[in-house]
Amino acid sequence: MDMVVKEKAKSILDQYKYKPGPDKESTHYCPGCGHGNVHKMIGEAVDELGVADRAVLMSPVGCSVFAYYYFNMGHIQVAHGRAPAAATGVKRAQPHTIVMSYQGDGDLAAIGGNNILQAANRGENMTVFFINNAIYGMTGGQMAPTTLLGQRTSTTPRGRTRANEGFPIRVCELLASLEAPVYLERVALIDPKTTAKARKAIKKAIQMQVEGRGFSLVEILSPCPTGWKLSPPDSREWITKNMLPVFPLGVYRDRSKEELPPVEEPKLETVAEALGIQTGEAATIPKPSAPLRETVRMKVAGFGGQGILFLGEVLAEAGMQAGHRVTWLPSYGPEMRGGTANCHVVISSERIGSPTVSLPNVLVAMNRPSYERFVNDVIDNGMLLYDSSLIEGVPVPERLRSYAIPATQIADSIGNTRVANVVMLGAYLGITGIFDREQALNALRLHIRRTQLLDLNEKALDAGMKAASPKK
Amino acid sequence: MARKLMKGNKAVIMGAILADCRAYFGYPITPASEIAETAALYFPPLGRTFLQAESEVAAINMVYGAAATGVRAMTASSGPGISLKQEGISYSAGAELPIVVVDIVRGGPGLGNIAPEQGDYFQVVKGGGHGNYRNIVLSPNCAQEMCDLTILAFELADKYRNPAVILADGYIGQMMEPVDLSIREIWKPEKPWAVDGTSRTQGNLVSSIHLSAEELEVHVEHLFKKYQTVQANEVRYEEYRTEDADVILIGYGVVSRIVLSAVDAARKKGVRVGMIRPITLWPFPTDIIRKRAESVEEFIVAELSTGQLIEDVRLAVEGRKPVRLFRRTGGMVPSAEEIVSILEVREGVA
Ligand SMILES: Cc1ncc(C[n+]2csc(CCOP(=O)(O)OP(=O)(O)O)c2C)c(N)n1
Ligand code: SF4
Numbered sequence: 001m002d003m004v005v006k007e008k009a010k011s012i013l014d015q016y017k018y019k020p021g022p023d024k025e026s027t028h029y030c031p032g033c034g035h036g037n038v039h040k041m042i043g044e045a046v047d048e049l050g051v052a053d054r055a056v057l058m059s060p061v062g063c064s065v066f067a068y069y070y071f072n073m074g075h076i077q078v079a080h081g082r083a084p085a086a087a088t089g090v091k092r093a094q095p096h097t098i099v100m101s102y103q104g105d106g107d108l109a110a111i112g113g114n115n116i117l118q119a120a121n122r123g124e125n126m127t128v129f130f131i132n133n134a135i136y137g138m139t140g141g142q143m144a145p146t147t148l149l150g151q152r153t154s155t156t157p158r159g160r161t162r163a164n165e166g167f168p169i170r171v172c173e174l175l176a177s178l179e180a181p182v183y184l185e186r187v188a189l190i191d192p193k194t195t196a197k198a199r200k201a202i203k204k205a206i207q208m209q210v211e212g213r214g215f216s217l218v219e220i221l222s223p224c225p226t227g228w229k230l231s232p233p234d235s236r237e238w239i240t241k242n243m244l245p246v247f248p249l250g251v252y253r254d255r256s257k258e259e260l261p262p263v264e265e266p267k268l269e270t271v272a273e274a275l276g277i278q279t280g281e282a283a284t285i286p287k288p289s290a291p292l293r294e295t296v297r298m299k300v301a302g303f304g305g306q307g308i309l310f311l312g313e314v315l316a317e318a319g320m321q322a323g324h325r326v327t328w329l330p331s332y333g334p335e336m337r338g339g340t341a342n343c344h345v346v347i348s349s350e351r352i353g354s355p356t357v358s359l360p361n362v363l364v365a366m367n368r369p370s371y372e373r374f375v376n377d378v379i380d381n382g383m384l385l386y387d388s389s390l391i392e393g394v395p396v397p398e399r400l401r402s403y404a405i406p407a408t409q410i411a412d413s414i415g416n417t418r419v420a421n422v423v424m425l426g427a428y429l430g431i432t433g434i435f436d437r438e439q440a441l442n443a444l445r446l447h448i449r450r451t452q453l454l455d456l457n458e459k460a461l462d463a464g465m466k467a468a469s470p471k472k
Numbered sequence: 473m474a475r476k477l478m479k480g481n482k483a484v485i486m487g488a489i490l491a492d493c494r495a496y497f498g499y500p501i502t503p504a505s506e507i508a509e510t511a512a513l514y515f516p517p518l519g520r521t522f523l524q525a526e527s528e529v530a531a532i533n534m535v536y537g538a539a540a541t542g543v544r545a546m547t548a549s550s551g552p553g554i555s556l557k558q559e560g561i562s563y564s565a566g567a568e569l570p571i572v573v574v575d576i577v578r579g580g581p582g583l584g585n586i587a588p589e590q591g592d593y594f595q596v597v598k599g600g601g602h603g604n605y606r607n608i609v610l611s612p613n614c615a616q617e618m619c620d621l622t623i624l625a626f627e628l629a630d631k632y633r634n635p636a637v638i639l640a641d642g643y644i645g646q647m648m649e650p651v652d653l654s655i656r657e658i659w660k661p662e663k664p665w666a667v668d669g670t671s672r673t674q675g676n677l678v679s680s681i682h683l684s685a686e687e688l689e690v691h692v693e694h695l696f697k698k699y700q701t702v703q704a705n706e707v708r709y710e711e712y713r714t715e716d717a718d719v720i721l722i723g724y725g726v727v728s729r730i731v732l733s734a735v736d737a738a739r740k741k742g743v744r745v746g747m748i749r750p751i752t753l754w755p756f757p758t759d760i761i762r763k764r765a766e767s768v769e770e771f772i773v774a775e776l777s778t779g780q781l782i783e784d785v786r787l788a789v790e791g792r793k794p795v796r797l798f799r800r801t802g803g804m805v806p807s808a809e810e811i812v813s814i815l816e817v818r819e820g821v822a
Contacts, residue, residue: 089537097669353733
């Protein structure tokens with residue numbers, strides 16, 4: 001190809017220091033390969049824009065895996081197809097960088113198809129150079145997603161068929177269906193004229209990023225004489241004859257003239273603010289006013305929506321605030337969706353081993369299935385609290401200390417069925433005296449999301465404490 | 473109040489914030505999703521990055537990219553997602569990138585279920601991805617350790633320029649316990665190797681490719697030496713009532729909590745039993761187990777998998793003493809009573 005002889009770009013190295021072996025001056029590409037030309041154009045564009053020190057080039061897996069030999073920039077070599085994802089990581093972590101993802105058609109459109117689609121759709125402020133050579137060069141000429149119908153490759157030895165492999169993917173057209181990309185253009189390396197256009201497009205795609213506009217991609221129809229088994233001149237002709245009809249050149253998106261919205265500087269939090277603590281504050285553990293008589297190993301069970309997990313959480317919180325050791329373990333996932341919920345709460349003066357409560361000494365049962373499922377697990381002389389408005393006519397084992405609390409009825413009378421859990425909590429506190437009213441209210445305050453419900457919960461707690469009277 | 477009640481999953485992000493992790497990339501999966509949700513809530517107001525990726529494959533590669541620029545970055549997932557991340561973890565190990573990955577293990581294989589299991593031991597501790605590399609693997613057994621070991625994971629990852637993985641189970645992730653959040657001193661090294669888009673680092677390269685056999689062997693040997701240093705310096709474990717033990721139970725994660733209860737209960741019945749809990753699963757606490765093998769009669773390995781941890785215990789014991797397996801799987805978690813009963817059978821108490 002007739003290249004305009006220019007001074008070598010400064011961001012292209014004189015000596016390829018990362019290239020192994022004695023020859024540090026010639027590239028690893030085949031004669032007539034398009035990769036080398038595109039490299040030069042990238043080097044020139046980066047020079048002209050003066051961003052070499054900020055530039056990060058993502059080398060893909062493919063023939064251009066060694067793109068990093070050639071440029072005086074930052075280099076990150078990534079897994080096959082993942083350059084857009086890794087580039088996203090780079091750009092998000094260091095927004096000042098100029099990130100360029102350089103990818104072949106197998107890398108970008110096959111294995112990395114979703115990654116390019118999603119990066120484009122997020123409008124990542126990055127630049128992608130997409131080398132479409134209609135074949136897998138590096139692995140020896142297998143079919144690519146851009147291989148043409150009828151094209152023979154080592155894995156389509158009789159030519160690609162629509163029946164078996166489907167049609168070639170048109171990346172520019174595909175990405176142009178998305179809202180976010182700001183610049184998409186397809187160019188080709190055929191003659192000086194198309195090459196000049198390619199050079200312009202490459203620079204513009206980087207320029208877009210420098211201006212903070214968003215996602216740009218330049219698709220470059222590029223010769224692979226080795227993969228196509230053609231001479232370099234025949235390869236260029238092959239592009240004209242076979243590729244152009246399928247991959248029309250042109251601009252598919254251009255938002256270079258649009259006005260950019262002003263960037264707002266967000267107000268940031270400090271770590272201490274975010275964590276809700278004071279800078280320099282140490283974690284203090286209050287001394288319990290009195291040691292617990294025995295470790296509480298409680299199971300709370302009911303149906304989803306009764307606030308079963310919340311009840312346990314508030315108890316654990318109160319336990320922690322009082323200086324005890326606590327654990328809270330929920331049932332989670334589909335188990336909850338099935339309509340039942342339960343949690344295990346342990347409150348102890350000693351280090352807590354198992355957070356699971358298989359043999360509880362307290363069972364709080366809020367519906368009949370839970371009652372039936374767990375009542376026999378409670379240890380002898382253990383405590384049983386059950387919602388007698390929902391659990392009626394059940395045999396209550398003699399071996400347990402049982403308390404029938406009409407929690408749902410009481411909650412209804414206060415005005416909201418949903419505070420039955422807090423009525424039950426009040427009852428438990430009323431019976432055991434494990435925490436006082438203030439401690440329980442404090443814990444409630446920390447765990448209630450909607451503060452306007454605090455009054456209602458306070459009423460429920462009091463009503464529960466009042467209702468606590470031994471059954472039988 | 474610097475001490476707060478929270479889930480282990482949330483505590484991971486509290487640790488990440490304290491450790492100055494700048495970027496979180498994730499994809500939802502139960503029982504790990506709360507880690508991503510917590511990061512989504514806390515990271516942006518701190519000026520840090522949270523991004524929900526299109527897949528675990530993308531997420532790990534975003535972490536790879538961010539870590540390559542020298543910032544602390546992490547991701548979290550559960551079994552199926554960790555399977556997808558393995559390529560990226562291998563690349564990170566090969567490119568010597570410090571990354572932190574959290575695996576809140578669920579039941580498997582395949583889609584399995586979301587209940588707690590420990591079936592990811594092999595895929596995390598033994599590698600999982602391709603090639604000669606090691607993950608530094610930390611196994612918390614309470615919410616406080618979810619926070620503290622996440623901080624340690626960032627420090628170790630940076631110190632050795634290697635992936636560090638938090639391996640926890642669904643229960644440790646879902647359980648709430650008090651966590652000390654007080655701001656502490658964090659060790660952070662310079663990273664002259666990073667590609668951060670400054671003239672200071674211009675020309676730097678992050679890569680895992682070594683085309684010639686000679687060159688790759690040198691690199692693999694370099695990694696191997698590094699791993700030996702990790703083994704010599706970073707083993708962590710907890711011993712509990714092992715001094716006079718006839719039997720030592722070995723377990724990690726939630727199992728170690730249950731074992732602890734079982735040890736206390738069995739001791740009350742006169743069974744002389746203790747526990748060793750590996751905190752680092754790699755490097756594995758081989759030496760202490762080998763030392764205890766001199767005095768105990770047998771080891772019982774308790775795990776929520778069908779004999780994964782036990783392989784490392786057997787390698788440590790080298791046939792000196794019997795090593796028995798006690799296992800539950802599928803999300804079935806043994807009770808302390810269950811473990812006590814096998815000890816009683818052994819002692820002829822029951
Ligand atoms: C996960 C994975 N799968 C497969 C490969 C093998 N591989 C290396 S390069 C390549 C194709 C590259 O083709 P393309 O992206 O078109 O780039 P080109 O070589 O043509 O420049 C493949 C399949 C790999 N390295 N990793
Ligand atoms: S195989 Fe094709 S793409 Fe690869 S270097 Fe050779 S000509 Fe270029």
